[in-house]
Every structure is written in structure tokens, then in C-alpha cells.
Amino acid sequence: MVGITLELALGFLAVALVVSFVRLMKGPSSVDRLLAVETASLIIMAIMAIMAMRSSMEFLVVVLIISVLSIVSSVAVAKYLVKGRIF
Amino acid sequence: MEITDKIGSLLVLIGAVWMLLGTLGLLRFPDVYTRLHSSGLVSPLGVTLVLLGLVVHFAPLQVSASLLAGIIIVFVLLTYPLATTAMIWAAHRTGVRAYQEPVTDELEIHDQQEVGAEAGILLEESDTSDH
Numbered sequence: 001m002v003g004i005t006l007e008l009a010l011g012f013l014a015v016a017l018v019v020s021f022v023r024l025m026k027g028p029s030s031v032d033r034l035l036a037v038e039t040a041s042l043i044i045m046a047i048m049a050i051m052a053m054r055s056s057m058e059f060l061v062v063v064l065i066i067s068v069l070s071i072v073s074s075v076a077v078a079k080y081l082v083k084g085r086i087f
Numbered sequence: 088m089e090i091t092d093k094i095g096s097l098l099v100l101i102g103a104v105w106m107l108l109g110t111l112g113l114l115r116f117p118d119v120y121t122r123l124h125s126s127g128l129v130s131p132l133g134v135t136l137v138l139l140g141l142v143v144h145f146a147p148l149q150v151s152a153s154l155l156a157g158i159i160i161v162f163v164l165l166t167y168p169l170a171t172t173a174m175i176w177a178a179h180r181t182g183v184r185a186y187q188e189p190v191t192d193e194l195e196i197h198d199q200q201e202v203g204a205e206a207g208i209l210l211e212e213s214d215t216s217d218h
Binding site for chain 2: 001002005006008009010012013015016019020022023029030031032034035036038039042043045046049050052053057060061063064067068070071074075078079081082
């Protein structure tokens, strides 16, 4: 029962990833695309967490690094869109 | 242990459905600001549920993995609203139009007043000269 639950959760998260990429292609403004990349990062974090449950404990380090990088890059791109430079 | 495996996988499934519903709102809403509501409020809670499933699953035998998942939960919940606020600010300052006319626009009122020194640094325009 544990195996089929994890496979079902991976299926739902794969559909969510495709949906966020549709918004990445369609979005009329730049903030739409920034938001789609941010959401895709969160979905990839959840997929890596499920892989940590299935295979090996070391995938949780990937989750930590992706979260830090996505926060910093999202704030940097938002400041660049407003000001034309980062600092 | 059998019972922590089952509770952990059930929490992971609920978190995955939660994230799918939040991303569906990202597809269907008509405006940037409403899409930021859907993705900035629903998605971090979905990731929190998935990582709570990990905390429960790893709790009996590998305590360090469950502690690491708890640290990631605290980090995501503390810093994700910062990214959402930065994106809303960028959307408003670049002039993205709302779907309907808003009743009040407090960010516009805040931009026109000079509130303080720190807000003055935040409000500097893009055509200032180099330092």
C-alpha cells in the first residue's frame, strides 16, 4: 500500500509540473514566468522528497539547496525587473 | 514500523493533491495578482504536508533525516512570503494591469508618500545615476 501511494503522488506532481510549464509558455508578462519557475521549483522539491522516501536519505540535501537558490534568485530577478540592476 | 510508514505515505498523497490544486489555480486565474494568491498561499502548504510525511516516515529509525526535513519546513514557511511580496511589488511597479479596477490601491498610496529613509531606498527609481 505504501508503494502504490507514493507512485500515485508522483503522478499527481508530474501533472502539476506540466501545468506550471504551460503557464511558463503562456504568461503575458515577465512576473507570470517568474512565478511559474518558482512554482516548478517547489514541485521539484516535493518530487525529491518522495525520492528520498523511496531510495536514499541523501536526496534531502538537494531539497535544501533548491529552496535556498530559488528564494534568492526570485528576489534578485524581481529587483532586476523593477530597477534595471540588482543592487 | 508499519503505522508510521502508512501515516507518512498518506500525508505525502494529501500534499501532492494539494499542490496539484494550487497549480491548477495558477493555470485558470485571469490575472497576475490572483495567480500570486493561488501559488503563494497554496503551494508552500502542499510542500509542508509532503515534508511532514517525511518527518513521520523517518522518525523511528533515522532521526537526522526527520530533523533535516523539519528544518526545511521552517525555512520554506519563513522565506516564501518574502519572494511572493517581491513578485507582487515587481508586478505593480512594472505596471501590470489588474483584471478589474481595484477598490483601493494601497501600494500606490504608499508610493506617493515619502514614508521614511528605508522606504526611500526601496522607492528609488531606475534612472538614478551610479553611486
